[in-house]
Amino acid sequence: SQLDLYALDKRLFAYPLVALGLPLAGLWLWNRASRPLRALLLVGLLLPACVLAGLRWDIRAPTRRALDAHANSPDLFDVDIPEDATVYWDNMSLLGTWSVLRRSDYYDPQQLSGLAFNRGTVTEAVARIIRMTPLMNETYACQQRIQGQGVPVACTLSPASLEAACAPGSPAPPDFLILPFREPIRTFGSWIPRDIATAAPLGQYWLYRCKDVITSLRQP
Incomplete structure (x- = not known):
């Protein structure tokens, strides 16, 4: 349609x-x-x-065009993200973290191109994939539900997947999470990307700090 x-x-x-x-x-x-x-x-x-x-000469996806329009905008979420912070932006290309936020990306499949050249990259990538897999699987399942029903649905990620992503350990967790769902945890900001042509909203992303995630999960 x-x-x-x-x-x-x-x-x-x-x-x-x-x-x-x-x-x-x-x-x-x-x-x-x-x-x-x-x-x-x-x-x-x-x-x-x-x-x-x-x-239709510009065949980029609407979300990609919205990101390009906000290039070099580390204050996209109206919050100061430290320059040395690592950010995991769910289901987003490196464009979001590198070009827009100007911050290190914690994990994205595009980074795996380096596996053929560096053994350390292989070891670190596998460890990060294991850490983030529960969260990635749940967000993917939520997105499939939304696409199947055709309307926005509430989707809350399980404490176990959030704990796996943010708990201290090796490898070190990301400093921030950017998720397409509102969780019952303190948020640092949100951003609504809009279609450049129609100004229609393309969803919403929320910024969470991993330290706050763990604190919230471990409170009685």
Whole structure:
């Protein structure tokens, strides 16, 4: 229902038979068509396709465009995040932590490209994956529920997954968590990304400090 959220053009290119078949079918129809039909094809198909291509030249996802618009904004959450802090931003590319917040990213699959070059990277990555897996699994399950129902649903992560992510130990936990769900824990701020084209909200993210998470979980 929202073409800006569903990249139809990407889906077409993902299937070579469709991506190649449509132009070939159009060429065959053009060669077989009479002059009036050719004019109809130009006005009814080719011209709208060109207009659509012009409108959708920027195929970045709306959230990606919103992040790009806030590049170099470490105060995005209206709070001072220390420069040496490590941040885990759930289900977000390195763009969010590095380009926007200008802070170290605790873990993102994109960082695993270094596994082929450094044994220490392998050891640290495995340890961080083990630490964050319960939290990642729960947030993924919550996102699937939201997409399945088509409307926002309340989703509270379990104390066990939050404890696993933030508890002191080795490897050291991240200093801050950025999650797409409101938890019954003190928050340091929130941010609502908005579609650059329509100004429609694209969800909401909350900033938590791991020390406060552990303090809240261990209170009676």
